[in-house]
Amino acid sequence: MSELINGKTLDHLYPVRCDELNCFIKYLSHKAIDGKSVELERELMKLTSNVISRLFMSKRCSEKDGESDDITKIVTEIAEIVGKFNLSDYIWFCKNLDLQGFEKKSKDIRRRFDALLETIITDHLVTRKQETRESRDLLDILLHISEDESMEIKLTRENIKVFILDILVAGTDTSAISIEWALAELINHPNIMKKAVEEIDKVIGKNRLIQESDISNLPYLQAIVKESLRLHPTVPRIQRISKQDGTVGGYHIPANTTALINVWSLDRDPTHWERPFEFMPERFKGTQLDVRGQHFHLLPFGSGRRTCPGISLGLLMVHVTLGAMIQCFEWKEGENGNLATVDMEEGIGITLPKANPLVCVPVARLDPIPLLA
Structure with a gap:
């Protein structure tokens, strides 16, 4: 990195x-x-x-x-x-x-x-x-x-x-x-x-092609990409191995257990998303939600030390x-x-x-x- x-x-x-x-x-x-x-x-x-x-x-x-x-x-x-x-x-x-x-x-x-x-x-x-x-x-x-x-x-x-x-x-x-x-x-x-x-x-x-430097000035395009990654995460699950014993959601997870995080399900959880099955880029307007692993209900690239x-x-x-x-x-x-x-x-x-x-x-x-x- x-x-x-x-x-x-x-x-x-x-x-x-x-x-x-x-x-x-x-x-x-x-x-x-x-x-x-x-x-x-x-x-x-x-x-x-x-x-x-x-x-x-x-x-x-x-x-x-x-x-x-x-x-x-x-x-x-x-x-x-x-x-x-x-x-x-x-x-x-x-x-x-x-x-x-x-x-x-x-x-x-x-x-x-x-x-x-x-x-x-x-x-x-x-x-x-x-x-x-x-x-x-x-x-x-x-x-x-x-x-x-x-x-x-x-x-x-x-x-x-x-x-x-x-x-x-x-x-x-x-x-x-x-x-x-x-x-x-x-x-x-x-x-x-x-x-x-x-x-x-x-x-x-209409006189030049879009460039990478233009992306920061195109918030609606950014919202479209975020919404598409929410509905269609290219990696729908994240696989990790627990390093030590722990408890998650009331369940005991022994060390060295393979855990699968269902990214697809998190992206459609009605607890976090209004009308979760609809394509609505406007949902990201005026929010600080991003796709870089800081918000755990939106993890298309994973999170933490093992993020993409x-x-x-x-x-x-x-x-x-x-x-x-x-x-x-x-x-x-x-x-x-x-x-x-x-x-x-x-x-x-x-x-x-x-x-x-x-x-x-x-x-x-x-x-x-x-x-x-």
Whole structure:
């Protein structure tokens, strides 16, 4: 948190995020010109994967250069296997039996990812010796920390690999899913969409694209993101292990007990939320409620020492991407743009995706290409 994803580092790597957003808006603009539909979950996944991959390794996941393409495949495979039901986890006499082949597949994924990261790290080390320059990505920063003999805790190469894996897996689909849910809610609530667009036009105008620095001046957009994260937390439950015996709600909780916090239920608790099942961004108007773990009935990123370390990066991506999408385009639901509403059924998984991916036809409300200059 202090060295890797702090404000200074995020500012230094702002051009990467800006470049990927511009590429995404250009892609949507071409689709709008052709009148073709877009499966937004897939395209948003490409956007977030490219951003995180470039932040860490200066490589785009969507590039077909072998390495970058392998990164995308490995991250997808990890997300799939983590979300599957493992019989050996629940039936004690099966714990040493790989009945479903998950252990074999996990070892294969680890071997491939390890070999891939070894190549990338070696290339970075060679480049660092040949060039005298500031860190160009987060892997450079990690390698610099690992070489610092004054560090209290030595950062090993294995630590670096695991950290990169954690961020790639945790930071790609979560941001993409958050944007997809928010846009789906706006399509189903055209009056709220209209207010959001009016705010953006008033604050930013129609002569430039929304930027990250504009977010603080767009309180209604912030409220929309908060309300979407309340109704559709990308991680619907938080898992923790108790460090010592304790009592919660009259129940004795022994040490080393796995506890599951039902974030989805807290977000819909009528004790804390008026009309909890309705999408109402106005509920955040004039309040100090935020999503950073200080209010225990709104915990999309967790709380305390184990809160999501990428919260600042994630919120920047969600706000600016959603803002750009509604600033530049109107959205017509369905393959042909002929559906009246979006199906809001929830899918099953360790994250909370839509059961049916959002497919829309973008219609340009202003020409975005000149705004990207």
